[in-house]
Amino acid sequence: MLKNIIRVPKIQLAFCLVAIYASTLFNKFLPLYIFYLIYCVGLTVFFDLLFMKLKKTASFIPWAGVVSGIIIALLANPKLSAYIIVLASFLSMFSKHFLIIHGRHIFNPAAFGLFFSHLIFKENISWWGVSFQKFGFDLKHLIFFVILLFPAYVSVMRLRRYRIIAAFLIMYVLLLSFIGLSLNLSPPFDSTLLFFALVMLPEPMTSPNKRSRQIFYAVAAALISVFISSGFIIQGFAFLAYIPDPLIFSVLVCNFLFFEGGELYGKEK
Amino acid sequence: MEKKSNGLVIFLIVVVVLVSILYMRSRSSKNSNVMVNSETNSNASNKTTNETSATKETSDTMQKNLDTFTVKVTENGFEPSTVTIKAGTKVVWINNSGQDSNVSSAFHPTHLVYPPLNLGSFSDGDSVSLIFDKPGTYKYHNHLDPSQFGEIVVE
Numbered sequence: 001m002l003k004n005i006i007r008v009p010k011i012q013l014a015f016c017l018v019a020i021y022a023s024t025l026f027n028k029f030l031p032l033y034i035f036y037l038i039y040c041v042g043l044t045v046f047f048d049l050l051f052m053k054l055k056k057t058a059s060f061i062p063w064a065g066v067v068s069g070i071i072i073a074l075l076a077n078p079k080l081s082a083y084i085i086v087l088a089s090f091l092s093m094f095s096k097h098f099l100i101i102h103g104r105h106i107f108n109p110a111a112f113g114l115f116f117s118h119l120i121f122k123e124n125i126s127w128w129g130v131s132f133q134k135f136g137f138d139l140k141h142l143i144f145f146v147i148l149l150f151p152a153y154v155s156v157m158r159l160r161r162y163r164i165i166a167a168f169l170i171m172y173v174l175l176l177s178f179i180g181l182s183l184n185l186s187p188p189f190d191s192t193l194l195f196f197a198l199v200m201l202p203e204p205m206t207s208p209n210k211r212s213r214q215i216f217y218a219v220a221a222a223l224i225s226v227f228i229s230s231g232f233i234i235q236g237f238a239f240l241a242y243i244p245d246p247l248i249f250s251v252l253v254c255n256f257l258f259f260e261g262g263e264l265y266g267k268e269k
Numbered sequence: 270m271e272k273k274s275n276g277l278v279i280f281l282i283v284v285v286v287l288v289s290i291l292y293m294r295s296r297s298s299k300n301s302n303v304m305v306n307s308e309t310n311s312n313a314s315n316k317t318t319n320e321t322s323a324t325k326e327t328s329d330t331m332q333k334n335l336d337t338f339t340v341k342v343t344e345n346g347f348e349p350s351t352v353t354i355k356a357g358t359k360v361v362w363i364n365n366s367g368q369d370s371n372v373s374s375a376f377h378p379t380h381l382v383y384p385p386l387n388l389g390s391f392s393d394g395d396s397v398s399l400i401f402d403k404p405g406t407y408k409y410h411n412h413l414d415p416s417q418f419g420e421i422v423v424e
Contacts, residue, residue: 028368028414077416126416127377134413179381192378192415229379246376 009158010063013199016150017070020195023147024074024129036078041069043089051097064109068092071110071199074129076118088117107255108203111248118244125245133191148191151198161202163211167218168197175226196247206255217258224250339363342370346417353422354401360421361398364391372397375408377415383407 005011021037048065052058072088092113096105099112118125133144156162169188176187187193201207201221208214228246243249336357341348342364352360364370370393374386386409388397401407401423410418 079416124377124410124415124418128414128416131377131415132413176379176381187378190378226379226381229376230381246379 008063009154009204010067012158013151013154014063014066014070016154017067017074017199019147019150021070021074021129023144024132027132027144032078037070037073039082040073040076040085040089041066043086044069044072044093047090047093048096051093055097064096065093068096068110068113072114074195075110075114075125075127077123077126077128080123081121084117084121084123087120088113091116101259104260105205106259107252108200108206111200111251111255115244115248115252119242122242123244125248127192127195127245130191130195135189135191145191148194149198151195155198155202159202159204161204161207161214163214164202164207164218165197167215168201168222169193171219171222172226175222179226179230192247196251200247200251201254206259208258208260210260213258213260217254220257221250221254224253337361340419342366342411342417346411347419350419351422352419353424356402356404356423357400358423359398359400361396362388362391363396364393367393369393369413371412372409373412375410377410377412380412 006015025033044065045062048062048068049059052062069089072085072092076085076088090113092109095107095112096109099106114125130148133148134141135145136142152165155165172193173187201218208217225246228243228249337359338352338354338361340352340360340362342362344366347362354360362370362372369390371390372386372388373380374383376382380387386399386407388399390413391397401421404423407421407423408418409420
């Protein structure tokens with residue numbers, strides 16, 4: 001029974017994310033951070049169960065809510081007002097249950113909740129829990145960095161989403177190198193970018209299944225995030241400066257553009 | 270088919286709301302920027318007055334001649350987080366946080382908006398600095414802990 005449960009990718013991902021969160025506690029311990037994780041996960045699980053009840057679907061252990069809660073805890077600044085986290089949790093589970101086509105949700109729930117809650121309250125998404133893991137050869141940095149890579153087991157080995165991850169990172173490096181006019185190989189080792197590529201982008205329900213579309217999906221995400229990040233676009237379209245986070249915005253746009261939940265792609269699932 | 274169209278309608282509503290919010294913010298930002306500048310100017314002036322116990326007149330004179338502004342990096346982040354300076358002022362960040370810190374331009378993690386502000390990581394006790402020549406608002410953050418951020422408003 002237990003063996004079967006821990007084989008579920010969603011549950012494995014939850015354990016990987018808890019390991020990353022634990023590493024943040026080792027890096028900088030504050031009792032607040034433990035309560036913060038419980039608070040975020042508690043809220044997403046609560047809203048997940050509430051919406052299941054409202055939809056009169058069978059209740060089960062809401063692992064998706066747990067995963068979304070941990071992602072919100074890792075990405076949203078713990079110093080934010082509590083109601084922003086409530087809104088992020090509510091919106092993430094709302095999108096999971098109600099922004100659906102043919103039983104499949106369109107947007108990455110955690111990304112959706114984080115984006116709109118931060119947009120409304122004019123906050124930037126901080127990525128605080130996945131930013132300190134610098135790549136280095138000393139033991140401390142190496143351990144933190146390896147823990148950050150744990151989700152690769154789920155997204156690469158179990159879900160086979162390696163095309164998305166590779167295409168995104170390669171395109172990202174090329175774009176930054178093009179802007180800087182020299183090959184810039186540091187991005188693939190940036191912890192924020194790795195977490196985004198390994199966890200946020202390849203979410204199985206909201207990323208394409210078809211191989212060629214996976215590549216386009218990842219390339220589009222890299223293009224959108226880099227161009228919004230750069231000052232060139234902002235000078236032309238000032239309102240883009242209010243986007244809380246280019247990476248999260250890019251994944252939401254690509255979730256929509258490459259959605260495969262409709263009738264056209266139903267047979268390929 | 271009905272479910273699909275319902276989903277699309279909800280999505281379109283969300284898009285319309287999003288675009289409306291962005292549009293309203295871009296319109297109101299010009300007015301609010303003026304208010305933020307005057308508020309931070311008065312804060313800077315008060316700080317100088319407190320430190321030197323001088324009169325308001327003296328404080329104003331110091332503000333005009335100020336060519337270096339120090340930002341402390343503490344455990345809680347950048348202090349002050351918003352700084353208003355004249356063009357040509359040098360801003361110095363001193364790390365008193367007890368651990369490595371970092372100053373990088375917005376956005377996280379690409380740092381492309383103003384690359385000269387990518388001053389990198391520096392140890393506890395060390396400092397980094399940059400002279401701001403052109404007027405504008407320069408946002409930055411600690412790349413190692415992006416929950417810590419600040420902005421330099423150059424007039």
